[in-house]
Amino acid sequence: MPANLTPQYLEAERRFKSARTTEEKLESLVEMQATLPKHKGTEKMQADIRRRMAKLRNEQSRRPASRAGLIYRVDKEGAGQLALVGPPNSGKSALVRAVTHATPEVADYPFTTRQPQPGMMSFEDIQFQLVDLPPVHPEFHESWIYQIIRNADAVLLVVALDDPDLLEDLETTLGELDKAKVHLGHGTMPGVVGWLQKPTLLVGTKRDLGGAEDDLEILRELYGQRFDILALSAETGEGLELLSRAVFDLLDxxxxxxxxxxxxxxxxxxxxxxxxxxxxxxxxxxxxxxxxxxxxxxxxxxxxxxxxxxxxxxxxxxxxxxxxxx
CATH class of the missing domain: 3.10.20.30 (Beta-grasp domain)
Structure with a gap:
């Protein structure tokens, strides 16, 4: 069976072959895995990618701390900094493009964002800094992502209302943050030293798509006590005018x-x-x-x-x- 490799996969493979650092290679492999068609003809390729990722992660874990990988820092600007957090393909980058002058890459495959992308969102006579981040996911675990989240003033937890695995993906994201000792939203944190609680707005994107209202009601029922929830569409603009006011209120x-x-x-x-x-x-x-x-x-x-x-x-x-x- 032919592999029928996608252009996105071939581009990721090209970056992998030209990568020099472990981090660059691992980033490329993660994207290769995400964009590789899944069928019997690619089973060996899938296994090879997993093997290479495991080898690189093992090298990372054995490396001295002084040789740690890339570390990104985003200096704060405006009246508050908000980290955009969510699972793959949740619409974070499209949202940043819609409400700021930043131009992060937007694509219909996961792990498009590989480094922080800041942009400024206006609210009346002040501005807020939004920082688009790679997805919080077990297959893309970079410590600098959590450092930016911990340093931010608040979090926009972004999910796609058309995601068939919406609840599972949301819980996966929250679980990864728990591992980093970051608690989002209201509620009681574990009584352990090092935990950090962040004011959080749960943002449901792609409200214009079919089934979005049903998923929104489910989110409100299950998470309404923990988060304030806002639904919007970066494509049609619905709800975007409410975001800046919601952020202002969130930051108090x-x-x-x-x-x-x-x-x-x-x-x-x-x-x-x-x-x-x-x-x-x-x-x-x-x-x-x-x-x-x-x-x-x-x-x-x-x-x-x-x-x-x-x-x-x-x-x-x-x-x-x-x-x-x-």
Whole structure:
């Protein structure tokens, strides 16, 4: 039986043959395995790929820590950094392309994304950084992926609503994160040192496809207590306008504007703080002298009369305008 190799497989095989490092070879083999047609005529090829992957992983495990593989780092930008996490072909890259100016590769085969792809998503007068990552999957286990997830401010857990194995793939992803001691969403973490809990929005993509609404209801029933859930379509744009607001709420932020005495109010370039922050938290961001020299402040905001005087313990609200006095 002819193998009928796909162009994607042949490209991955070309990269494997030209790869120099263990990590590059392993990445290529993972993609070769994912794009190789599965039938009797390719059984020997499948076995050979698995054998090579096992050999490379064994070499990795025996290698000294000082010779560890590629490590990617994404410096934070904007009001918050969100790692996009999910199983293969969940629509992470298409989502990033739809809401940012980034152009990650999008394909209908798994493991297209092999390195972090950051992009900036706007929300009114601030921006959030979205970081597209390779799938969290047993066959693509790179430590740097989990380092980026742990460093992010929050997570977008992305699943495809047309995935016939939706629940199984979602549980596989959550299981891999458990191995890395990362707990997503609400709920109680294991009482073990080293675990990290991340605010998480569960995003169901491909809402425009048949059967999506049924799968969405299942997600809400099974995971609604653990995650806030948003369904959307990067293809049609449905629901995309809700994503940035959902991220803002997920991060639990407030935007605060400052003005100098006797100047007009101009709501530009806000300071972004965690909800529940006090006036002194803002003062420290504006100038360190305010921490010791602040006498009082005036505030323009929701539910207050214009220019109301407030003390240092005042809790900041979203879109407050603050005038500091020393």
């Amino acid at each position: 932020l407030v935007r605060v504007y400052t003005k100098a005495p006797s100047h007009k109010i101009e709501k530009t370039a806000p300071y972004v703080l965690r909800r529940g922050s006090h006036l002194l938290d803002l003062a420290a961001l504006v100038h360190h002298d305010f921490l010791t020299q602040l006498k009082y402040a005036r505030v323009w905001g929701h539910g207050k009369f214009e220019g109301q005087m407030v003390n240092r313990d005042y809790i900041l609200g979203d879109k407050d305008v603050i005038e500091l006095h020393r």
